[in-house]
Amino acid sequence: MANGEFRDPTNILDYIYDLESSRGTDPKRLVPNEEGALGSYQIRPGAFSDIQKNYKSKWADKDFETVALDDTQAREAANDYLKVIAQHYINQGLAPTFDALLAGYHGGMGTVAGVKAKNQAPRTVGPKTGDYLNKAHRLRALMTGGK
Numbered sequence: 001m002a003n004g005e006f007r008d009p010t011n012i013l014d015y016i017y018d019l020e021s022s023r024g025t026d027p028k029r030l031v032p033n034e035e036g037a038l039g040s041y042q043i044r045p046g047a048f049s050d051i052q053k054n055y056k057s058k059w060a061d062k063d064f065e066t067v068a069l070d071d072t073q074a075r076e077a078a079n080d081y082l083k084v085i086a087q088h089y090i091n092q093g094l095a096p097t098f099d100a101l102l103a104g105y106h107g108g109m110g111t112v113a114g115v116k117a118k119n120q121a122p123r124t125v126g127p128k129t130g131d132y133l134n135k136a137h138r139l140r141a142l143m144t145g146g147k
Contacts, residue, residue: 012101013078014143015136016041024071039068041078046108051080054087078105085109098140099133106132 020042021029029040037044045064052059059067059077067073085104086096094100103111107129125133 012082012098013041013075015102015139016078016105017075018139019132019135030069038065039074040071041068041074043068043074043077043081047081047105048077050084051077054084055080081105098136102133102136103129 017023017040020037021040024040029038029042032038033042035044036046043064048059048064048067052062059080062073067077082101082105085101088109089096089100089104103125107125111125111129
């Protein structure tokens with residue numbers, strides 16, 4: 001998984017693109033939100049730092065704002081962040097499911113119900129991430145014809 005594009009049969013990047021910026025049409029994507037997230041994939045500075053740490057040769061010399069505001073680079077960065085999240089879950093003995101990956105992308109890797117970091121109690125998703133997952137499920141039903 002560390003090499004190549006994240007393999008996801010549900011096209012999770014398309015869901016993220018739709019949920020985060022209405023497929024790049026939401027003008028709010030151009031201004032950082034309260035958490036500093038920016039661009040069509042609403043990449044947070046902390047997430048970009050994780051991407052840079054895990055993919056040094058690819059992202060170390062890249063500027064956060066430049067990447068976040070360029071949809072092509074942002075999609076690639078979002079893809080790499082999903083790989084970071086998936087590997088985190090695998091290291092915890094958990095499956096990187098559709099819900100887990102979306103919750104991790106939206107609220108951070110430790111926000112998934114049942115994810116247990118060393119010496120920490122499991123955490124449940126907060127209301128914002130819960131709403132995000134509900135929107136993703138509705139969108140998924142529309143995109144797949146209810147399948």
